[in-house]
Amino acid sequence: MSVGFALVPFAIQLGQFSMLLLVSWAATALALRAGRDGLAGLALAPTLVKPELAIPVALALLLARRWRGVAALGSCTTVAIAASLAVASVERLWAYPAFVLSAAGTDTHGTIVH
16 A cells, blocks of 8 residues: 555656546535535646546536535636736746647647648
8 A cells, every 4th residue: 555655656756647636526525415515626636637527626616506616616726827827927838828839740730730
């Protein structure tokens, strides 16, 4: 068991956030089951590193009208966006999609360049 715990920091150093995201989802599920919607929204916040994992749960919170969870996740999202803007300028954030497309071998319109 201790070997597993020793590998967690190593995996995180390699950029593997799967374990943290699993813990985040599990904590969210436990908080929702306990009726602690605000805590559930906070527990869901680490999934913002992969928004495609946060969106379905956020939509479920919206549809279930669990407003405290939605508000907590929205607050965390706002803080994350503000931190991104503080670290990188707005111009750099707008230039990022073009950079990703050029690095992927496409022009700025998404057409593959040979």
